[in-house]
Amino acid sequence: MPHQTKAEIVVTPFANEEKRRNFGATITGVDLNNLDEESFQALREAVYRHSVVVIKDQHGLQPAKQFELVRRFDPEATPKHGFGGKGKGAKELGEALGKNPFYVIPGSGGVTIVGNGYQGENHYGLENVTLKAMSHVDYHDDPLSAEDFENGQARFNIFHFDGIIYGAHPSRITTFRCVKLPQGPDLTIRWDDAGTERVMQCQPGCTAFISGAQLYSLLTDNEKMMVDNSFWEPAPYPFAWSGSRKIRSGGLGLASGGKTIPLDELPEWTSDKVHKYPMVWLNPVTGEKSLQIMAEVVRKVFLKETPNGVQRTVEDEEEIRVWLNGLLDRIAKTEYILVPRVEEGDMVVWNNWGVIHSGIEYPLSYGPRTAHQCHIASSTAPVGPTV
Numbered sequence: 331m332p333h334q335t336k337a338e339i340v341v342t343p344f345a346n347e348e349k350r351r352n353f354g355a356t357i358t359g360v361d362l363n364n365l366d367e368e369s370f371q372a373l374r375e376a377v378y379r380h381s382v383v384v385i386k387d388q389h390g391l392q393p394a395k396q397f398e399l400v401r402r403f404d405p406e407a408t409p410k411h412g413f414g415g416k417g418k419g420a421k422e423l424g425e426a427l428g429k430n431p432f433y434v435i436p437g438s439g440g441v442t443i444v445g446n447g448y449q450g451e452n453h454y455g456l457e458n459v460t461l462k463a464m465s466h467v468d469y470h471d472d473p474l475s476a477e478d479f480e481n482g483q484a485r486f487n488i489f490h491f492d493g494i495i496y497g498a499h500p501s502r503i504t505t506f507r508c509v510k511l512p513q514g515p516d517l518t519i520r521w522d523d524a525g526t527e528r529v530m531q532c533q534p535g536c537t538a539f540i541s542g543a544q545l546y547s548l549l550t551d552n553e554k555m556m557v558d559n560s561f562w563e564p565a566p567y568p569f570a571w572s573g574s575r576k577i578r579s580g581g582l583g584l585a586s587g588g589k590t591i592p593l594d595e596l597p598e599w600t601s602d603k604v605h606k607y608p609m610v611w612l613n614p615v616t617g618e619k620s621l622q623i624m625a626e627v628v629r630k631v632f633l634k635e636t637p638n639g640v641q642r643t644v645e646d647e648e649e650i651r652v653w654l655n656g657l658l659d660r661i662a663k664t665e666y667i668l669v670p671r672v673e674e675g676d677m678v679v680w681n682n683w684g685v686i687h688s689g690i691e692y693p694l695s696y697g698p699r700t701a702h703q704c705h706i707a708s709s710t711a712p713v714g715p716t717v
């Protein structure tokens with residue numbers, strides 16, 4: 331049921347229909363250009379209680395105000411976009427992530443435009459920009475054929491949380507304002523995994539979400555105890571390190587094969603910038619536990635089955651891959667995945683420490699897409715149950 335919170339804000343949890351997923355909400359009655367402290371606190375509470383919120387009617391939002399909103403969630407953070415700005419390329423970010431230019435809206439502080447296609451003569455001061463959307467073809471072990479893709483078949487690109495990971499903690503939240511949507515029939519997302527014919531329909535130009543709290547809830551009691559007491563460590567420059575490895579066709583978890591880049595062939599790195607993270611991150615408002623491990627960047631796991639057990643360090647990439655896929659497979663199902671329908675002017679805000687998300691490509695024949703995106707590296711590390 332909708333409920334009134336502070337000021338004029340109304341938070342309406344998603345109905346979630348027949349699905350088993352239990353997160354997401356729509357918010358009305360907010361003007362992000364003029365957000366007083368009481369309204370901000372109500373919004374913050376809603377983001378952490380519902381994990382993903384769609385704030386309606388933000389057509390006139392100024393990019394600088396979007397940046398300010400992200401900073402209000404983390405006032406101690408360094409005020410720049412979580413990817414650090416220009417200058418990072420394929421050597422640091424890997425071939426897939428590092429190949430596209432990075433466009434910060436002038437005067438915004440660190441809001442980028444992301445999307446697809448030509449963005450017009452002047453978009454908030456960015457002139458004649460043509461964006462190329464991230465493509466699942468760069469990430470997937472077994473991509474769709476060009477013909478299927480052009481006919482409206484789609485894949486989840488790659489589920490992840492936002493952040494550069496090396497030398498920076500993942501952002502607490504991400505804000506993503508839908509400025510221009512492509513126009514066309516709904517897409518059919520295909521898993522194409524062995525033994526199933528799973529598909530799911532979605533509006534073109536949207537983002538998919540999986541709840542780390544729901545993933546945690548699907549584990550056995552023994553698995554919960556283990557992940558509560560265990561840690562993972564990414565590689566330095568993890569997106570570059572991941573090398574020629576590829577993602578499974580469901581967008582979640584690594585396929586077999588491929589090779590990582592040897593550590594001594596990466597750009598110069600130092601161990602103090604490689605942070606070790608708990609496997610379970612606590613929600614700062616509700617205390618809820620979310621399993622948050624990004625499959626493609628994990629180099630080591632430190633497993634401890636009980637609070638007083640012996641910690642076992644695993645560095646074997648295949649052993650980590652198989653173990654982690656076994657956990658991720660619990661939730662890689664249509665009934666748990668949320669792809670909120672959005673309209674132009676909607677601002678999507680998510681708890682980046684509590685969900686993972688994925689873009690979904692669409693054929694450019696549907697027209698351009700524009701979004702304003704912002705996240706900033708957190709000033710603190712996510713906190714787990716045992717740290």
Ligand SMILES: [Fe+2]
Pocket residue numbers: 490491492687
């Ligand atoms: Fe992202």
